[in-house]
Amino acid sequence: MAAPESGDGNNGAARMVTLISSDNTRFEVEAAAASLSQTLQLTILDGGGGGGDGIPLPNVDSATLSKVLEYCIKHAPAAANGGAPNATAVDRAELERFDNEFVNIDQSVLYSLIMAAHNLEIEGLQSLVAKKVADMIKGKSPMEIRRTLGFPDPTPEEQAEMNAHMLEYGWAYE
Amino acid sequence: MSAFVISRKRSREGEGEGFDHARRTRTRPSVAEEMMEEGDSGDKAPPAPTLPDDMLLEVFKRLPPPRDVVRCAAVCRRWRRLVSGGEARCLPPPAPPLRLLPQLRPVPLPPFVPAAGVALDLAFLPVPPSCGAVLVDARGRRLLLREHSPTDLKLLVCSPLDKTSLRVPPLRIAGLRLAMCALVPREEPAAFRVVVVLFGDAPNHFKVLVYSSASSAWEAATGPLGRALAAHYGPSVVVGDVVYKLQSEEKYIMAVDAADFKLSAVPLSEVRMMLYAGNHWLGKTGDGRLCFFAIREQLLLVKWVLEAPGKWAEQQPVDLRSLMRPELVGDLAHMKLSAKMGDQLRGVQARELRRLLRGHGRALLRHGRPGRGARPRVREGWRRCGATRTSRARSGTCSPAR
Incomplete structure (x- = not known):
């Protein structure tokens, strides 16, 4: 099978994991993206989530999970690079634009996102939604x-x- | 890695209280939503009160301190507990006065620092870290800092909320004794005065110097003292234009009128007890009368209000032990009270005394017995620094005094 850490620029198939939302929808994502979640990271490192079994996430519904994964997929490459060194200013600006757009959502969606970010312990997403809530509160x-x-x-x-x-x-x- | 362990532990701690809260709010949102629909905004408003503690703390961390954080503390009990409670450890701690030397003298508590969790970043100050500065006074949302210098009085007025600072032209004070250095707020928020009293220019003479932010210059007056006086450090309080400062060992309160350049003395009341640094303070009532507090044995706080010149009225004493609740003064079980009393009581004073003292009698505007240590208004004896730029520059470089 693929080496656990396939590094950057790999041309082989990246390792995929399956996540199962509370309403039993299955999501297949790259392990690197799912590993942004501290909660999932350990399971994935232990080899879970591959093949048929998948990782059940009883606290996250499919709408929220797809949103969370959208974030993870976008941020996975930057996270793999350790953030700064290789990232160009353009990349960073692009990510920032994505983030701004990403939290420009209905409040109810935002709250499920907060809960998901908290449960899954996705650091970047936590600070992104916290920032959004802070902006909503600021000056009030x-x-x-x-x-x-x-x-x-x-x-x-x-x-x-x-x-x-x-x-x-x-x-x-x- | 360890960071995650900590955050997980924190959220588990929060659950105990969260349950109760979640149960309570879950019954209500429908009502709230109905009201919202009828009300002003059409926003859908899902219940944020059930956000986990650490997410809320993440939110507070991202608010510009301290104003918005303080407002959050008013939102509800749980938020207040988070903002000021022990869990606020993960908020940036109130910045230790990195560049300020330890405060050795009793100074009034800065009135704008909420209980916890607010970073007071003083990095904007133009003070070289190697030199440092001492906090001399704090009033009206400003700090008065003194930079280290043996020969000059170099003062810096800074406003931590606005992150601005202003260097006041230095005064040459070699050979003089600094008897008072206080910040006097004015009616209009942008204006302030700095009042400095020096002893010992000529034998038994005093100088009153007032820097006004309106004229950006020092003005000075001088006069003879009734007798030789030592300069003490002590707490001060401002009532209108007058700064009162405790001269503990001399048993009087020095009163300086920043508008009239008048120095006078207010004799202390008959306290019938030993006064030593840290067991007595000055204060003012809500309606602006001078108060004097002292702590008797067994933590009994006695207070006097100056009702008329020379007439102190003793108030009902307060048993401080009843105020020493942990939520006000911290856990006292593990500390020796006598050593910590001063610090503890300053906390008590700030929160409770104002409430206790509110609403007594008439306002005090005149003060002091004119004969004792006071000579009013000798304006011309000491060379004045006028409002012009040139005289300001002169006074800025060295003293006009000699």
């Missing part, structure tokens, strides 16, 4: 943040605590 008042993120309306008690906090840190609200 606590009440606006609650609305943006779909918190239920505060109870009177919560409202009082909020007011007390805002009083204490008045400078943060000018």
